Amino acid sequence: MDEYDVVVVGAGGAGLRAAIEARERGARVAVICKSLFGKAHTVMAEGGIAASMGNANGSDDWQVHFRDTMRGGKFLNHPRMAELHAKEAPDRVWELETWGALFDRTADGRISQRNFGGHEYPRLAHVGDRTGLELIRTLQQKVVALQQADHRATGRKDPAGYESGLRIFQEYTVTRILKEGDRVSGVFGYVRESGEFFAIAAPAVVLATGGIGKSFKVTSNSWEYTGDGHALALLAGARLLNMEFVQFHPTGMVWPPSVKGILVTESVRGDGGVLRNSDGRRFMFDYVPDVFRPQYAETEEEADGWYADPAANRRPPELLPRDEVARAINSEVKAGRGTPHGGVYLDVSSRLPAEEIIRRLPSMHHQFRELADVDITKEPMEVGPTCHYVMGGVEVDPDTAASPAVPGLFAAGEVAGGMHGANRLGGNSLSDLLVFGRRAGLHAAAYATGLTERPAVAEEQLAAARAEALAPFGDGGEHPYALHQELQQTMNDLVGIIRRAGEVKQALERLAELRDRAARVGVEGHRQFNPGWHLALDLRNMLLVSECVARAALLRRESRGGHTREDWPAMDRDWRRSNLVCGLSGESVEVVRQPLPALRPDLLALFDRTELAKYFTPEELTDEHA
Incomplete structure (x- = not known):
């Protein structure tokens, strides 16, 4: 049986960032990925990485990013997670650049940042509409560099990294987290190609397995997203919170049927695309909630003017948070104003010249041309809601990404809960997985290397896991x-x-x-x-x-x-004060209410009191200010 200090389950952005951090802290790390190394679902996050670097607007800072994130999450976010995320995201982007990421640039050479729904300022650092791909490429190269450094230190030249302190196990699936008492002792699973079983002993496990989308018929998620990490955590004794909050991305492909649900990046709307119903009308003006009205345009003229002068005009309603846009599209289709294939039209061809569309949105241009025989430089796209992301996940400590219920268990990225509250803003997923992936790797390594005695792997657990897999x-x-x-x-x-x-x-x-x-x-x-x-x-x-x-x-x-x-x-x-937390009692799922941590007075002061009155009672505001 192999032994490591830290096992990272998942090789997307969160998993690789955790593995890099843990290895740099001196831990021996195993990374287990369900598919091939590099084929992570992170590559589907195309629009950009949300970080308040202020390159597009000098007024942007972490407080504004924090405020946008809390507003988008309808004040159900864990405030400490949202604060850490907003503060640390710029450092994680600059770090990627030092590792070789090739971001799009402004005219004066800074990292370019684009508009996205729910963000007050252009904030998404991007690589065309292929940002997730560049992120994974960069993290992969960093992993390889760490392996090569290990090889040089040991005098070995094993390209697979077997003699390295950082090994990748491709096409392996974990079916159980092993424990001694209440502590993590390792993982058990099987090799997808051969069907052979494997077990790895390790006192720390980082879950970075992504989401649950394959439980839904129409989804942007690939085959790997079967809720593995969520279930592994539950079965190990951890708890899940905010599981009712599933994000239906407003723009997935709706035609032809073979590609229904495939993501149409929010970059299209961020770069000026507009939504129209079958009557040709821009319908989003009808669906701006009262709480967002001060920030969003009421006329097409004002919305169009925002791109030229954001300071003088309010944002286009197409840039509302994803939940609002998805519900609006759903309402238009139900009202009989949908496209022939049950969606609405997303038009960027009337807004940007063809060469600009191809430059800014190369993946979307290729995707629609090859899969739907649509040239988005000349024709609108048909789009509709698709299951995209789950805000709920493993309950973790904000600072350490550790499960409070299972010593040695950590989680980061989409499998972790709390960061996004009731709804995630576009672009926050990539910065989330970088910020908390790093924190998970850091604290998993510290936990594992600080133990005086490691928990043992029991043969009875291995036998039970084998029997379960063979059933x-x-x-x-x-x-x-x-x-x-x-x-x-x-x-x-x-x-x-x-x-x-x-x-x-x-x-x-x-x-x-x-x-x-x-x-x-x-x-x-x-x-x-x-x-x-x-x-x-x-x-x-x-x-x-x-x-x-x-x-x-x-x-x-x-x-x-x-x-x-x-x-x-x-x-x-009343419900704003509560998270719902799921746990297992025997084989039964139980759900209980749990109080949400209070906002600190300095963070509460970032919001207008009129806005807060829609979420808080006067007594709550007094209590939280106190």
Whole structure:
């Protein structure tokens, strides 16, 4: 059995940043990735990295970024996480540049920053519309540099990094976190190609597995996003918070059916794209919530003038936070003003010349030309909401990214909860994973190397994990693909962008039935090259996490951010004070309310009192100021 100080599960931006930090702190690190190294879902985050560097507007600073993040999250964000994120994001971007990231530049040579929904100033450092790809490329190169440094130090030249203090395990899947008592002792899983089992002993595990989108039928997420880290944490005794808040990105492709749900980056709207219904009307002016009205334009003339003079005009309503835009599109389609394929039109061709579109949005130009036979320099795109991101995740300490319930367990990126509250602003995902990926790696290394005695891996746990993984090869009759399709349809139809109590209860009944049937799932063949077996194991995770989403959605009787209840359409101040936290009691998911940390007076003072009155009672404001 291999032994390391830190095991990082996931090789996207958060996982690689954690691994780099842990290795630089002297820890021996194993990185486990479900697919090939470099094929991380982070590459889908195309628009940019949100950081208040002030390159586009000198008035931007961390306080403004913090304020935007809290507003976008409808004041359910953990304030300490939002503060750390806003303060440290610029350093993480500059750090990437020193590691070789090639950002777009301003005319005077600074890192260029673009507009994005919910951000007061142009704030997203970007590489065209391929920022996530550049981030992963840069972090990969840093990992390779660290491995090469290890090789030089040891005199070995193993290109795979086996003799390095930082090793990558490609196409491996973790099925269980191992523990001794309440402490992490390692991980167990299987090699996807051969089906062989593996175990790694390590006192610290960093979860960086991303999201849960494959539980939904229409999603921008790739096949890896089956809620692995969320479920692993639950099964290890950790808790999940804010699971009712699932972000439906307003712009996914809707046609042809084979590509439905694929992301259309917010960069299109950030660079001037407008949304129109089937009547050709810019409808977003009808959907600006009262709380945002002072910041957003009321006429097309004012909206268009903002690009030329942001100081003189209010922002276009297409740059509202994602939850607002997604609900607006959904409403237009339901009202019969959608496109022939059930979306709306996103038009950038009437706003920018063709050469500028190709320069700024090369991936989108290629994507629509190749997948939909649409030239976005001449024609509008058809877009609609797609399941994109989950704001909920593992409950962690803001400063250390450590689970308070399971010593040795850490989480960063989309799998961690608290940072984004009820809704994430575009661009905050990449800065989030850099800021908290670094913190997770730092504190995981400190925890592991500071132990005087390491927890042991028990043979009984290994035997149980092996038996669990082999169970689908029994006499079960349920087909994993059929169960997965039923799960996706259930979540899409009953716990989707608009929720109702009766439908969510119906979803819970179906999920209970699916969990029972999943226990009887059967696969054929050998463990080698067996995707049906892989899916059978993933179903455990998707069903667990889907139940957390549904139970929390039923309990939160209000509409806020990514959670919209048609039967409770307004925000409720009482619910602003509470997070919903999911845990396992035996095999049952339990959800409880937990008080949200108070905002410090200096942070509260960053907001206008009139705005705060929409979220806080007068007594709460007095208490929190005190």
